Amino acid sequence: MPSPLLQIRDATKIYFSGGFLGDKKSVVALDNFNMTIDESPATITTIAGESGSGKTTLANLVLGFIKLTSGKIIFEGEDITDMTDEQLKEYRRNVQAVFQDPFGVYNPFYRIDHIFDLVNKHFNLSDNQSEYRDMVEAGLNVVGLYGEDVLRKYPHQLSGGQRQRIMMARAYMIKPRLIVADEPVSMVDASLRASILDAMLRLRDDHNISFLYITHDLSTAYQIGDQIYMLYQGTTAERGAAMDVIDAPQHPYVQLLIDSVPVPDPTDKWDVDISLPSEEEMRTAASKGCRYYPRCPHRMDKCLEVQPPLFKMDKPKHEAACYLYEENEVAPIEPPMLVNTPITEAAVASAASRTRERLVAAALVVIAFIAGVLIAANREPEVVVETVLEEITVVVTATTIPPTEPPTATPPPAAMPESQVIVPAFAVEREGAVDKGVIIMSEDTVGEIESADDRHSYRIEGVAGTTVDIKLITGGRGLSGTGFFAPLATIYAPDGGIVFAFDRARRSNSGTLTFGATGTYEVVLGADERGRGVDAYTITISGDAPQPTPMPTLPPPAFAVEREGAVDKGVIIMSEDTVGEIESADDRHSYRIEGVAGTTVDIKLITGGRGLSGTGFFAPLATIYAPDGGIVFAFDRARRSNSGTLTFGATGTYEVVLGADERGRGVDAYTITMTAADA
């Protein structure tokens, strides 16, 4: 039997919600999912399904962005949740990612060669310049590109297909065993997709790199995929060799899905009109049995009782979870193959030489001892004793108890000289919201907005006839580039009517609201209608407030900068490659600029996160402090690019500080641009 590279066993991811007294609600994103990818030969395993099927959740789990609720993910015999820091580092090298958006992962200010320089610095590939250049060239050649054509170009000068192949070349240089490719071709034109698929085939065949290919596009999966898993609402509806499944789908859902792929032949048109039951019916009906029940044309009473297991089909490894095939044999699930940790081996070895009774006693002593040590070391022991015939196997797994995160202190509102304060036409009432002309409602909500019942609510005072600009930015669950987890944000008028609702299909949204009546408006932020929460959000409301008297003449520029590296020509550009410099919560880059009261600057922040993050996951904190120490501007952490306007309230030295995010994650490169707005 070939040894497995990646094993996923009974993987379940549930997003819990509800208070500890209230009704517990939960959304099962992935339900007892099993998968094995063999070490050799390398394969392309496709995970396909519609929005909400759990395919991106699976990618996030394998990449370690989110943790399983239950089950195991085992890579080369090691459970990834139990890995030491050293092992994790090695795991991150072995498992690389390529994301959907071929533009979002690039810093538009840097040429393409910068991406490879970062990889070299981060993974320390080579100190020798000419050897390193050869490695880059080799990586580019693998994906069908040449250094002289692309390295000195800026991202916008390349096509989407070229940008995605460069991400593949980058991943290849690190020599991973597995690349998680999340919809790598869906934002690229059909005629250019082939080049990306070809690069994947070359990496698989010539360099033994396996792929977890997440897609909703079955035709590309058919062209290059080895195995395919068709997910439906977190469960495997059908799996097998991609060609077997797509040529002859067995599960009713997969049959509909494949029939709905438009065939590029006008003489072979869709013959049946189909319709879907309502969203509510689709989500609620089948909590116990088959999830496809509400839509299934073949549904039986039995389907409502227990979820169907995977039944074997005619072709080897082709399996479908549907009671239409209950005559067939149920497909077995192989037990996970774990490599025991050294401490466990020692325990087992010392125990194995004794008699059965003595063995149990000895083992228990060992367990107690290990458990004691682990508890002392702030680790939570989990002890499993399995009796197998004459042998006793003792498995002790240690789980590090995560340290409780210290609560983030809310910065007090900046006290500005009174004459300079821009009086807002509204005031805010909620702890955590900061009000200084601009109301910023920003929270890290991990664990707080998890279900449809969780809410963050702010009260603001609106004055009739006043207009405010509103901007909402949210950081969804993990890497979802789809905006799928974007929350609902609604503003209610004093009479309870909805006066503003943010669109959920996008991660960033803005608009204008003119208060119709004077009174207390409520801004409510909650999970989306599927009960999916949000990890962080920022709502900014800036008022159409009385303007301070402008300075009669503005010395151009109205600010100056004091830090090496920053360039000042009317535009201040603070840009640095910070690999190794901003790595933890304590590292900081700080700039001093001179602000003149009443002058307005446009500010733009762009950051390049740690390597693979297309998610803004590692976006840093950037804050501007006034001369008196108050915070006058804070960038949102959930996005890679951000902009805003700042009017200096007082004349003096302002400090721009850039640091790691609140999880202590640093940044690889950043650029802050400040441009003097016209007086």
Add this chain to the structure above:
Amino acid sequence: MEKQLENGSERVVLKVEKLRIHYATPQGDVIAVSDISFDLFEGETLGLVGESGCGKSTTAYGILQLVQPPGYIVNGSIEVDGTEVLDLGEEELRKFRWTGLSLIPQGAMNSLNPTMRIKDQIIDVIESHEGKQKSKEALRDRIFELFQNVGLPNRIYDMYPHELSGGMKQRVCIAMGVALHPTVVIADEATSALDVVVQRIVAQTLVKVKDEIGVSLIVIGHDMGLLAQIVDRIAVMYAGKMVEIAPVENIYAEPLHPYTRLLIDSIPSIKERKPLKITEGITHDPRNPPSGCIFRLRCPFAWEHCAEEEPEPIDAEHKHEVACHLYDERFEERRANAFATFANS
């Protein structure tokens, strides 16, 4: 649907002639749409296809007079039912939109007003053109009929957009697009953000509504598979030029232009596994297009003549026009040789 083309009306409802649209940039004008001409017949569905940046959406926005600065229309004529759209004033144009021409925009799910109920948004479209309606019941029945046309349940009448799924919102946009029975509806990538099953439902709805209400439809897309399912004719654009226009059966059975061949060859199939055909995207600087044929830099058949003369559309077969020198009578021999060599390689 093909029946309409053969037996049905030959009446032209939209006539686009020499439409040229530029985008002004500090480095000079980018030619987004370059003197394109085509007719849309009554009751037909025309697909407009090409890769990103080929000018297909700009063409649609040009027809609707919605080109945003720095884009501007350089020259051309757009006639809908005999009305020259380019001559209309602001107020006339406002009235003409929705009644003469309407748009189902790209990502239509984001174009509904989140603060207005569905009914109010549709009533707004109707009343802004037809004035205040006297009978609330008649208005409601009319909206229910629209819902039925696009397969939406009546219960969404009082709902807000955020209470609907993406596919439902897309169908609300279709309902609004056809509410005033316009002559021409343009659907700009109306289904591309949807899951495959939902996409099928929305695409089928679009065709059904078109037939029931009797409008003419332009579908803009990049998915050749989807277009094969729903359109009567296809117009292929490349870098601002229209390179081929033909009935859908002809174009899939025998694409004439080398670019159309490339587009059709690169559709990944779910029926047979084929070797991948690798190509790069539009490669020339759009401010400085190559002389002669726009496609010659990527064309496997190009020869010297392609750099010297720009190919004019040639009526190769009935209703099948192609802009390629290979179909010029003067180069017939070359065409036979080129395809033979290509087939062997």
